[in-house]
Amino acid sequence: MSKPVNVGDACTGCGVCVSACPFGAITIVGDKAQIGDACRVCGACEPVCPVKAITMKKVEGPQSFSDWRGVLVYAEQREGKVHPVAYELLGRGRELAETLGEPVYAIVIGSGLAKAAEELVKRGADKVLTYDHSSLATYRDDPYSQILTEAVKELKPSIFLIGATSIGRALGPRVAAKLRTGLTADCTSLDIDPEIKVLLQTRPAYGGNIMATIYTQNSRPQMATVRYKVMTEAKIDPAHKGEIVKKSVDPSKLQDRVKILAFEAAKEQVSIVDADIVVSGGKGLGEPKGFDLIQRLATALGGAVGASRPTVDEGWIEYRHQVGLSGRTVRPKLYLACGISGAVQHQAGMKTSDVIIAINKDREAPICRISTLAAVGDLYEVVPRLIEKIKEQKGSGVP
Amino acid sequence: MSVGLNIVICIKQVPETTEVEFDKETGRLKREGVAAVINPFDEYAIETGLRLREKHGGRVKVISMGPPAAEQALRDAIAMGCDEGILVSDRVFGGADTWATSLTLAKSIQLSGAHDIIICGLKTTDGDTGQTGPEMAEHLGEPCISYVSQIIDVKDRKITLKRSLDDGVETLEAPLPLIITVSKDVGQPRLATLRGRLAAKKAVINTITNKEMGMNPKELGLDGSYTRVTKIFTPEPHAGGEVIEGTPDQLADAIYAKLKETKII
Numbered sequence: 001m002s003k004p005v006n007v008g009d010a011c012t013g014c015g016v017c018v019s020a021c022p023f024g025a026i027t028i029v030g031d032k033a034q035i036g037d038a039c040r041v042c043g044a045c046e047p048v049c050p051v052k053a054i055t056m057k058k059v060e061g062p063q064s065f066s067d068w069r070g071v072l073v074y075a076e077q078r079e080g081k082v083h084p085v086a087y088e089l090l091g092r093g094r095e096l097a098e099t100l101g102e103p104v105y106a107i108v109i110g111s112g113l114a115k116a117a118e119e120l121v122k123r124g125a126d127k128v129l130t131y132d133h134s135s136l137a138t139y140r141d142d143p144y145s146q147i148l149t150e151a152v153k154e155l156k157p158s159i160f161l162i163g164a165t166s167i168g169r170a171l172g173p174r175v176a177a178k179l180r181t182g183l184t185a186d187c188t189s190l191d192i193d194p195e196i197k198v199l200l201q202t203r204p205a206y207g208g209n210i211m212a213t214i215y216t217q218n219s220r221p222q223m224a225t226v227r228y229k230v231m232t233e234a235k236i237d238p239a240h241k242g243e244i245v246k247k248s249v250d251p252s253k254l255q256d257r258v259k260i261l262a263f264e265a266a267k268e269q270v271s272i273v274d275a276d277i278v279v280s281g282g283k284g285l286g287e288p289k290g291f292d293l294i295q296r297l298a299t300a301l302g303g304a305v306g307a308s309r310p311t312v313d314e315g316w317i318e319y320r321h322q323v324g325l326s327g328r329t330v331r332p333k334l335y336l337a338c339g340i341s342g343a344v345q346h347q348a349g350m351k352t353s354d355v356i357i358a359i360n361k362d363r364e365a366p367i368c369r370i371s372t373l374a375a376v377g378d379l380y381e382v383v384p385r386l387i388e389k390i391k392e393q394k395g396s397g398v399p
Numbered sequence: 400m401s402v403g404l405n406i407v408i409c410i411k412q413v414p415e416t417t418e419v420e421f422d423k424e425t426g427r428l429k430r431e432g433v434a435a436v437i438n439p440f441d442e443y444a445i446e447t448g449l450r451l452r453e454k455h456g457g458r459v460k461v462i463s464m465g466p467p468a469a470e471q472a473l474r475d476a477i478a479m480g481c482d483e484g485i486l487v488s489d490r491v492f493g494g495a496d497t498w499a500t501s502l503t504l505a506k507s508i509q510l511s512g513a514h515d516i517i518i519c520g521l522k523t524t525d526g527d528t529g530q531t532g533p534e535m536a537e538h539l540g541e542p543c544i545s546y547v548s549q550i551i552d553v554k555d556r557k558i559t560l561k562r563s564l565d566d567g568v569e570t571l572e573a574p575l576p577l578i579i580t581v582s583k584d585v586g587q588p589r590l591a592t593l594r595g596r597l598a599a600k601k602a603v604i605n606t607i608t609n610k611e612m613g614m615n616p617k618e619l620g621l622d623g624s625y626t627r628v629t630k631i632f633t634p635e636p637h638a639g640g641e642v643i644e645g646t647p648d649q650l651a652d653a654i655y656a657k658l659k660e661t662k663i664i
Contacts, residue, residue, distance in 0.1 A: 044613060078566065141543065166565045170545040173530040177537030182498060182625030185528035206525055213630040257542040262570040271565050319583045320563065325524050326439050334663045351637045355661045357654055363642055372640040373657045381647035389655045390664065
């Protein structure tokens, strides 16, 4: 495909277009204007050219994407360990790829990736690209997005999936913009349209009150970030064969405008987004100390502590615990809401949980209507007894 | 730098409630009749900008892309203390996805003068993508730091700040100009003052249309978007189950039994 902006032979290299370009995309090379990657096809250069050498190509009509094939999964890693969301993407990615009759690829960027690459093959990747370099050990926006962009341009996958972790949701838009393609955020379901074979990307919007199905037109790859714990993990198959390609890392791609001065690991073992069990407290706790009880129940169940917005606004607990529209969205196996009335804004962050249990004094509270089980009572009387029962069972050694 | 910082805040006007209706024909939102407010996350971006100005001096310009009615959001931002509001509004901008939105905003910011730092909210409560800030950074060729929880300092054309990721907090240093998206950890947004309200009433809001930008309409709005919405539907509500009453012991027993039944323990 030729460039949408062309510089003809009439160009004298006068440089008028260079200063007209709002994106700094034009340089004079030799005695000719050259349109660089930063070009946004805005058309500002066309009318200013004194010799009419610049022409805009109209990009219209259906394009053929037949040279874009396969499903690529970005495998986020920490200390060489792949984030489980990547296995979920490989699980769903394999199904999508089979529908299309195309291969599944994985890409991993980091340091010391041999084991990760092998695991990705066992989880179903037909080909794994590794970009292994000591200075890529932890996530850095600039180098990761540059490397990923180059890799995608070379591989040309039809579909490119990224886990919607905090890193994935920072990295995805950088890469999509560099590739000039669409990106659908935080998808909860992916399908292939049976007729036109495009990827149907479904995601919640408006705090989960509506679902939108989106597709990518006129650009490839079809990119989506996908919510964690929604798809089924690909099982390990030791017999699955795949190719591991160790890619060399171009030193120019390692440049990073942002310098990391320090890193402080989070205190909690699991964040509310990753936890299988979330025990949350609301205004019904009555006082900040109430979260001690919530923490004890969460610990007994091996879960994380969540909170409603009012408790965070009151300063009873830090923001990172907040569940809801203006907090985090969680989808645990169990969401246990203690003293939370369950306003629409709170429900937006938790209503897709598998099992919802509420403990609330008010049987008319909105949370009771969406709960699998709603216990009408005083949380300060119910929760301690529940903790006892859970501990008893653990102590008795009954599995 | 004695002249202070040129701070740009990007805000969006969103429906006050997320219980919204859709026009089944066009697949578009029915925005009429729903109260519109500044996206709650963007209030933290405004607060961050105002605190930067308090410490380092300079100007806080707030910019919003949307229908003409979005002017009110800009006035509300001025009431909080922002110096100037710019509305980016044109029919051809309508229906833009995050690519086309970020491109239009980037172009508008370039048109409206120099900047040292662009601040966006973490995401919006309606679209909930968090993509516009990072994509804008690519259009502008500037670094982008998402999830900023605290700004430590700005000195010698460099900013030091903290950002909160899933597994911990990074302290980072980056050169100006750059784009950041901020989380609620940056601090509670201030309320509008009486003086601010008066300033907001009097403020002249400049509008940027495509006449000023001079872009090919095919690159804008719905036509310039890479993604298309094909279907909008209402999700199945979480099935409500039993509501039970009883003594604390009975309630604890029932919850315990449910945890067993659902194989959670």
